[in-house]
Amino acid sequence: HKTVCHSHGEYARDEDGDGFCEVHVNTMEGFWSLLRSWLRPHRGISQELLPDYLGFFEFVPNVRQRGKRLLDSLLRLFLTHQPETQ
Structure with a gap:
């Protein structure tokens, strides 16, 4: 922080x-x-549930960014992979 x-x-x-x-x-x-x-x-969200809503709201973009980076890495690996020829 x-x-x-x-x-x-x-x-x-x-x-x-x-x-x-x-x-x-x-x-x-x-x-x-x-x-x-x-x-x-x-x-009408109760104060007891507000931390759960905040956590979810913060979690979703973080997961989206990690998923995007993983997909980028996999695509890069796939596109640069040279198949072995026999």
Whole structure:
């Protein structure tokens, strides 16, 4: 879990110097915006169940990304494989 300090004027941080901000306030703001939109049809969620909904909402994109990387790797392997000739 990374943070930015708004009181110091920090809204994004490039931690490894590659020009890409790994820590960015917009990431969390975007997450909450999507979460609110997703929860809107489920009006009346109890506080006891809210952690389960949050966990599911976080889990789905993570699995989607892992599945995409796995598929990319398998396709790359398939496309670069040279069949053995006898």
